[in-house]
Amino acid sequence: MSALSGRTSRPLPTRPARMPGPVRRLRLTRRLLITVTMALFTVFTLFPFAWMALTSLRTGSDLYRVADRPFAVSGLTLEHFRALLSETQFLTWTLNSLIVALSASAIALLIGVPAAYSLGRLRYRGGAVVGVIVFSTYLLPPALLFIPMNIVINRLHLANTLGALILVYLTFLVPFIAWMLSSYFQSLPVELAEAARIDGASRLQAMVLIDLPLVLPGVVSVFFFAFTLCWQEYLYALTFVRSTDKQPVSVGLVNALQVGDVFAWGQLMGGALLGALPVVVVFSFLMDYYLSGLTAGAVKG
Amino acid sequence: MATHTIEPAAGVRPPPERPAGRARAPRGSLLEREAPLGFLLVLPMAVVVLGLVGYPLLLTVWFSLTDKSLGSDAVSFVGLANYVGLLDDPVFGRTLWNTFNYTVTAVVAKLVLGLVMALALHEVSRFRRFFRAAFLLPWVVPSSLSVLAWMWMFQADFSVLTYLGRQIGLVDGNIPWLGEAGWAMAAVQTVNIWRGAPFFGIIILAGLATVPKDLIEAAIVDGTNAWQRLRYIILPHLTPILVVVTLFSFVQTLGDFQIVWILTNGGPVNSTHLLSTLAFRTGIRGADIAAGSAISFFVFPALAAIIALQLTVMRRKAK
Numbered sequence: 001m002s003a004l005s006g007r008t009s010r011p012l013p014t015r016p017a018r019m020p021g022p023v024r025r026l027r028l029t030r031r032l033l034i035t036v037t038m039a040l041f042t043v044f045t046l047f048p049f050a051w052m053a054l055t056s057l058r059t060g061s062d063l064y065r066v067a068d069r070p071f072a073v074s075g076l077t078l079e080h081f082r083a084l085l086s087e088t089q090f091l092t093w094t095l096n097s098l099i100v101a102l103s104a105s106a107i108a109l110l111i112g113v114p115a116a117y118s119l120g121r122l123r124y125r126g127g128a129v130v131g132v133i134v135f136s137t138y139l140l141p142p143a144l145l146f147i148p149m150n151i152v153i154n155r156l157h158l159a160n161t162l163g164a165l166i167l168v169y170l171t172f173l174v175p176f177i178a179w180m181l182s183s184y185f186q187s188l189p190v191e192l193a194e195a196a197r198i199d200g201a202s203r204l205q206a207m208v209l210i211d212l213p214l215v216l217p218g219v220v221s222v223f224f225f226a227f228t229l230c231w232q233e234y235l236y237a238l239t240f241v242r243s244t245d246k247q248p249v250s251v252g253l254v255n256a257l258q259v260g261d262v263f264a265w266g267q268l269m270g271g272a273l274l275g276a277l278p279v280v281v282v283f284s285f286l287m288d289y290y291l292s293g294l295t296a297g298a299v300k301g
Numbered sequence: 302m303a304t305h306t307i308e309p310a311a312g313v314r315p316p317p318e319r320p321a322g323r324a325r326a327p328r329g330s331l332l333e334r335e336a337p338l339g340f341l342l343v344l345p346m347a348v349v350v351l352g353l354v355g356y357p358l359l360l361t362v363w364f365s366l367t368d369k370s371l372g373s374d375a376v377s378f379v380g381l382a383n384y385v386g387l388l389d390d391p392v393f394g395r396t397l398w399n400t401f402n403y404t405v406t407a408v409v410a411k412l413v414l415g416l417v418m419a420l421a422l423h424e425v426s427r428f429r430r431f432f433r434a435a436f437l438l439p440w441v442v443p444s445s446l447s448v449l450a451w452m453w454m455f456q457a458d459f460s461v462l463t464y465l466g467r468q469i470g471l472v473d474g475n476i477p478w479l480g481e482a483g484w485a486m487a488a489v490q491t492v493n494i495w496r497g498a499p500f501f502g503i504i505i506l507a508g509l510a511t512v513p514k515d516l517i518e519a520a521i522v523d524g525t526n527a528w529q530r531l532r533y534i535i536l537p538h539l540t541p542i543l544v545v546v547t548l549f550s551f552v553q554t555l556g557d558f559q560i561v562w563i564l565t566n567g568g569p570v571n572s573t574h575l576l577s578t579l580a581f582r583t584g585i586r587g588a589d590i591a592a593g594s595a596i597s598f599f600v601f602p603a604l605a606a607i608i609a610l611q612l613t614v615m616r617r618k619a620k
């Protein structure tokens with residue numbers, strides 16, 4: 001440390017009122033570089049969404065004039081949204097997504113919260129191994145498991161039902177919840193629960209009455225993240241649910257509006273925007289929490 | 302074993318006299334001990350993990366060693382025949398290379414772009430929340446939906462990207478975005494990078510906040526330039542985070558499915574299949590469960606190695 005900062009034993013020089021020419025030019029280039037980088041990233045990340053929104057709002061004739069004048073807009077229309085909501089099963093797909101995401105997340109909480117408490121708060125032989133298995137399970141992609149899972153679902157007579165998705169989504173939701181909340185439980189002070197136990201509460205009572213209320217904010221957030229994981233899932237839904245009226249929005253939209261070579265682009269883009277809305281709303285409220293949870297794991301390990 | 306004779310392991314038998322504080326612990330003394338309660342609380346999760354992850358995983362291995370197909374109950378053991386058959390199949394060879402190419406290219410690009418994104422974002426103070434939210438949007442929106450925007454932008458005759466390219470003067474005529482093998486691979490990689498780079502960016506941004514300010518200031522006083530500070534102070538400080546997030550991304554990218562499935566369906570002429578999409582086409586659409594299982598199991602060794610590495614890194618950091 002001293003070797004590195006040897007020359008800073010005196011206070012850092014405050015910025016001089018007039019910077020020497022070369023330094024000022026350097027600062028200018030630096031700011032320009034940063035501004036350009038930020039502009040490029042903004043265009044890169046947002047352009048597809050802007051293009052989506054524009055496509056969903058333009059008239060049919062404008063849509064296919066893209067080849068020569070793609071940004072010329074002769075009029076905006078809500079026709080695509082009207083058609084999407086009244087002529088397709090979009091609302092059914094959204095409802096299916098809601099049912100699956102809410103039920104799977106709720107059931108996963110019932111299983112995952114006790115497991116998180118056990119992993120985060122209780123010491124017993126094998127606990128560390130369980131932690132490792134949970135983390136590994138969370139990382140296993142659906143792409144590894146969907147083929148045998150299909151057999152399991154068939155044997156359970158759940159093929160082509162929303163129940164299949166609710167059941168199968170537990171495979172990534174429960175490890176996710178257990179993993180996220182176990183560190184939350186770990187960070188709680190143990191004194192409160194210990195005080196309660198000295199006053200005669202059982203371990204279970206201390207867990208439910210003392211510790212659980214303390215992690216409630218975490219539980220609520222994790223519930224919503226579980227919800228978004230379900231909403232985003234595609235492969236399992238594509239594999240297990242064949243009839244369009246039972247599909248969630250992630251699969252239904254893509255399948256139904258893509259008949260042969262004819263694409264209803266306006267409706268497709270509108271549907272994609274509306275379909276993404278619930279997830280974007282969740283994140284706009286919980287972004288800071290999501291980031292702190294995400295980065296706490298990565299930064300601190 | 303020797304310890305057993307000297308003193309019984311904790312939990313084998315309750316101590317004859319409980320400490321005063323615990324004397325009033327109510328009913329269910331079994332649940333007052335950590336191990337039984339711990340196991341009980343973990344049990345439902347264990348059932349889910351063993352029944353719905355462990356069992357299917359074993360089924361994959363078993364099916365890949367048989368001639369199982371959908372709708373037939375007669376199954377016979379065929380040894381490694383499925384695997385041998387795959388290695389003789391040029392489509393599978395191409396798929397294996399694609400998976401490697403797709404994963405490595407996309408992860409490296411995401412790492413580099415994410416680093417640049419984080420460094421730029423770190424310098425910005427105004428509208429920082431806006432930029433962070435904007436950059437994170439591709440990561441948040443379900444990729445099965447956002448990929449549709451790219452599909453529209455990649456349509457051969459109506460591609461806004463081709464139009465923009467022509468305006469800048471980079472492109473002449475039409476680009477066969479999804480119609481030609483090389484372009485199609487670049488297209489699906491682009492979408493994966495677009496979706497995943499923000500994740501790197503945001504995580505690395507959080508890491509940048511932990512680089513000690515006085516270290517940077519001292520380096521500035523010492524007359525270093527920005528590149529030297531990045532190379533010798535910031536990057537070494539970020540290394541643990543970069544390793545964790547890169548490994549995580551490897552796992553995610555290796556299991557990617559929907560971008561390729563929706564955009565190219567593995568085409569043109571099977572040139573962009575990943576292990577996941579080929580497994581789906583073979584095992585679900587083609588009903589050849591045995592071959593499909595073998596294809597999807599090919600990803601397992603790489604996956605297991607990365608997860609093991611990830612666990613080692615995280616455990617070392619925890620200490």
